[in-house]
Amino acid sequence: MATTQSNELIDKAAAEAFVQLANTSDRFERYDNPHATRIATIADELAKLFHLARHDRGSLKVAALLHDLGEVAMERDYIQSSGSLTDEDRIDLSRHPVIGEREASRVGADRAAQLLVRWHHEWWNGQGYPDALRREEIPLAARILRLADSYAALTDARPFRQAMTTDKARQEIRGRAGIEFDPAVVTAFLSLDYLPELESYAKGENELSPTPEPQKTEKWDLFSSFMK
Secondary structure, eight states: OOHHHHHHHHHHHHHHHHHHHHHHHHHHHTTTSHHHHHHHHHHHHHHTTTTTOOHHHHHHHHHHTTTTTTHHHHHHHHHHHHHSHHHHHHHHHHGGGHHHHHHHHHOOOHHHHHHHTTTTTTTTOOOOOOSOOOOOOOOHHHHHHHHHHHHHHHOOOOBBBBBOOHHHHHHHHHHTTTTTTOHHHHHHHHHHOOGGSSOOOOOOSSOOOOOOOOOOOOTTTHHHHHHH
């Protein structure tokens, strides 16, 4: 009994740490609203439709929270070494899923979650990266994460573009079926019932408001706590 309680406490503490890391990644990616936690909820709803086992759903949630760690780590290293990112450096950011796999391992994610982070940019048609996997070579959970990440990104504003409405984003997702996304995952996504996380942050579509700009803090404190 004591062991079970201890494991539950460890799981809770890890989950809280992963959410904290996700929030740091969101700020780095300059999302005005929660991004990684939103993806985790959407991905889990899709996982339920495909009857993924509970432990697989857990790994998927962790991967959703940590999927952008590679980009954060890469820019941290670039800035520390040269002070800024060149255009060539930004192209090199396509390596971020591999770096993300490493970072997910360093912060204690299970191996399944690490691989999902590595493969969350693989495309159904084999044109993704880093391993150019195609179709069923890509684990179902990674295919789910690819779609959930894309939808959440499309429907939230970034400094370089406006958020899409839900209708426009769903059209984009439907149009990429068989190219970027597994058609079966697209069908399941379009069948989802109302879910708050599916609402768009596009201005005028709903009453959702951007969260206040966080106070400037040292971005890498959360990483350093795991590197000891």
